[in-house]
Amino acid sequence: MGSLKSQASLRTLMLFRSTTTVEPKDLMNNISGLRVLYLDNENLVELPDSICRLKHLRYLCLSRTSISMIPQGIGDLKFLRALDLRGCTNISQLPNSILKLRKLRSLNFRDTAITSVPRGFGKLEDLVRLLGFPTHSSDSTDVWCSLEEPGPLSKLEVLDIRDLEKAPSGSTAAKAMLSTSKHHLTTLYLIFTSKLGENGEVEDDIGEEEHERTEEVLANLCPPTCTEILDIRGYFARGLPQWMRTMSAFGSLRRLALDDYACCTQLPNGLGQLPILDYFWVTRAPSVQCVRHDFLHPSLCGEADGKDKGPRLPGTRNNNPRQPHRISRGAGVAFPKLTELGFQGMLEWTEWEWEQHVPAMPALEVLVINNCKLQRLSAGLAQHARRLRKLYLTNVQHLISVENFPSLVNLWSYGNPRLERISNNPSLQFIDISNCPALKEMDGLPSLRSLEWWDLGAEALPQYLREANLKKLRVDCSRSLLKLIALQDESSEWGKIKHVQQLKAYGHKTEEEEEEEPDQSSQEDEEANEEEDNQLEEDEVEEDTIQSEEEEDADEEKNNQSEEDEEAEWYIYYTKEPYSFNAYLGESTGITQECKE
Numbered sequence: 001m002g003s004l005k006s007q008a009s010l011r012t013l014m015l016f017r018s019t020t021t022v023e024p025k026d027l028m029n030n031i032s033g034l035r036v037l038y039l040d041n042e043n044l045v046e047l048p049d050s051i052c053r054l055k056h057l058r059y060l061c062l063s064r065t066s067i068s069m070i071p072q073g074i075g076d077l078k079f080l081r082a083l084d085l086r087g088c089t090n091i092s093q094l095p096n097s098i099l100k101l102r103k104l105r106s107l108n109f110r111d112t113a114i115t116s117v118p119r120g121f122g123k124l125e126d127l128v129r130l131l132g133f134p135t136h137s138s139d140s141t142d143v144w145c146s147l148e149e150p151g152p153l154s155k156l157e158v159l160d161i162r163d164l165e166k167a168p169s170g171s172t173a174a175k176a177m178l179s180t181s182k183h184h185l186t187t188l189y190l191i192f193t194s195k196l197g198e199n200g201e202v203e204d205d206i207g208e209e210e211h212e213r214t215e216e217v218l219a220n221l222c223p224p225t226c227t228e229i230l231d232i233r234g235y236f237a238r239g240l241p242q243w244m245r246t247m248s249a250f251g252s253l254r255r256l257a258l259d260d261y262a263c264c265t266q267l268p269n270g271l272g273q274l275p276i277l278d279y280f281w282v283t284r285a286p287s288v289q290c291v292r293h294d295f296l297h298p299s300l301c302g303e304a305d306g307k308d309k310g311p312r313l314p315g316t317r318n319n320n321p322r323q324p325h326r327i328s329r330g331a332g333v334a335f336p337k338l339t340e341l342g343f344q345g346m347l348e349w350t351e352w353e354w355e356q357h358v359p360a361m362p363a364l365e366v367l368v369i370n371n372c373k374l375q376r377l378s379a380g381l382a383q384h385a386r387r388l389r390k391l392y393l394t395n396v397q398h399l400i401s402v403e404n405f406p407s408l409v410n411l412w413s414y415g416n417p418r419l420e421r422i423s424n425n426p427s428l429q430f431i432d433i434s435n436c437p438a439l440k441e442m443d444g445l446p447s448l449r450s451l452e453w454w455d456l457g458a459e460a461l462p463q464y465l466r467e468a469n470l471k472k473l474r475v476d477c478s479r480s481l482l483k484l485i486a487l488q489d490e491s492s493e494w495g496k497i498k499h500v501q502q503l504k505a506y507g508h509k510t511e512e513e514e515e516e517e518p519d520q521s522s523q524e525d526e527e528a529n530e531e532e533d534n535q536l537e538e539d540e541v542e543e544d545t546i547q548s549e550e551e552e553d554a555d556e557e558k559n560n561q562s563e564e565d566e567e568a569e570w571y572i573y574y575t576k577e578p579y580s581f582n583a584y585l586g587e588s589t590g591i592t593q594e595c596k597e
Helices: 002-006 049-053 072-076 096-100 170-174 208-219 300-305 379-384 479-486 511-516 520-538 540-567
Strands: 012-016 036-040 059-061 082-084 106-108 129-134 158-162 187-191 229-233 255-259 279-283 340-344 366-372 390-396 401-403 410-414 421-423 430-434 441-443 450-455 472-478 502-508 570-575 580-584 592-596
Touching: 049 072, 072 096, 170 208, 472 479, 479 502, 479 570
Parallel strands: 012 036, 036 059, 059 082, 082 106, 106 129, 129 158, 158 187, 187 229, 229 255, 255 279, 279 340, 340 366, 366 390, 390 410, 401 421, 410 430, 421 441, 430 450, 450 472, 472 502
Antiparallel strands: 502 570, 570 580, 580 592
């Protein structure tokens, strides 16, 4: 720090995670020509007024510092172009003087305690990036909402609005003028506070008025058609606004994410017609039970009458009966550029409607599905997703099979309790299987070379390993099963895997074994605490020293024990050619083998 005081010509100062407390006031008078000041995650607790004398400052980053206030004098930084306050959790207010920063192009106050902006914020008309903008309404009779302020900001390219549940009405949200004045907007985040708990289910009752107001708010925040990235989080109305029922108009959209999509029972309609959409992700949508045909194509009848397409939702004003599915003439291939698709936490999802004759997703490479009740992977997916390389399936509770994917290379299957069959996947090279106890059949996999299998509750290795032509196999199992493997009895477990070129097997304690072990540490802790209390009564000052030494010794002992546990891991390492067999099954077993040819 001291050496910087002599750097009068310094233009850029960047400090990252210093171990010493930063004292900018010691520097500001000596580097008055500074253009860029970057203090990321620093031990900075106060921003001195002297920083406002850096008249030439263009970029000021204070992200993840502990400051609680921005000086009023910041308005004197007439040339400031970017102010980054993200992660400054102690800051709760922006000074009114920020309105003087008319050259400001980027302002980021995501993950702060700021809940309102100064009235007149819309005067910062050069803003291009605005992140973490809070929704706030005044309590006075002169009704004002912060959503009015982005209205004049016509140069915005990136906008992040949060706390949208606080918007008093749809007409207030309309004053943000997203679709009418934001002709350069490419990235938009619309964020409501989530109504979902950690288990992915709706926590509190939501009144009918709140449902309607939330839908109206989002309806009036329709993005401009130039939007390329759209992220909607925490939306909890039952119905979709009109613009989400006909999203085929957003021809520039490349990425769409829906997070904590609490009460709506349908996905947006018309996405399949977007020509360059390459990423679609749904995270935690507990009310969606079926991904219907109109996810790929709008119905012919919907196009004919000009009304919104897709199924009607109960409990909304949109209650016409659902029309039978018909593919639009000239619709072409749905999702022509989609490469990544994710459905996560759709707890009640059971059905994916997509027949073999409906072409879609020819470019899809990655598919992630978890925490749902899906019964089968649709026939259309296997037929038309001819570039699918990676498939992740986790806790898909009712799934029976994974089959007939001609291009699939890597498969991850975790905690799928009813999965019985993986078959007819000719390009599949790698499978990672964890806790799929019903899996019995694995055939039609001529390219399979590597497999990882994890099941601490299994008493035996699965029979399908016997026929798998594997070069590499990793097994994570109970210690009792590892002992059986180590016996190298060809009539038992060893006979199922001896043909594998390379084996790595690890034995782990089961939950029952962990619970049965006596907790020696608790008894030792109680004795240590009793001794410390007695010593404290005799001499409190001396106790502080003793306790410090005991804590250091305990930490050292814990680290040593951790290292010993790693060294004592139960394992088998085996190579078929040239033959090598190396096993360690704990000192108590007396089984330690090492054999090489």
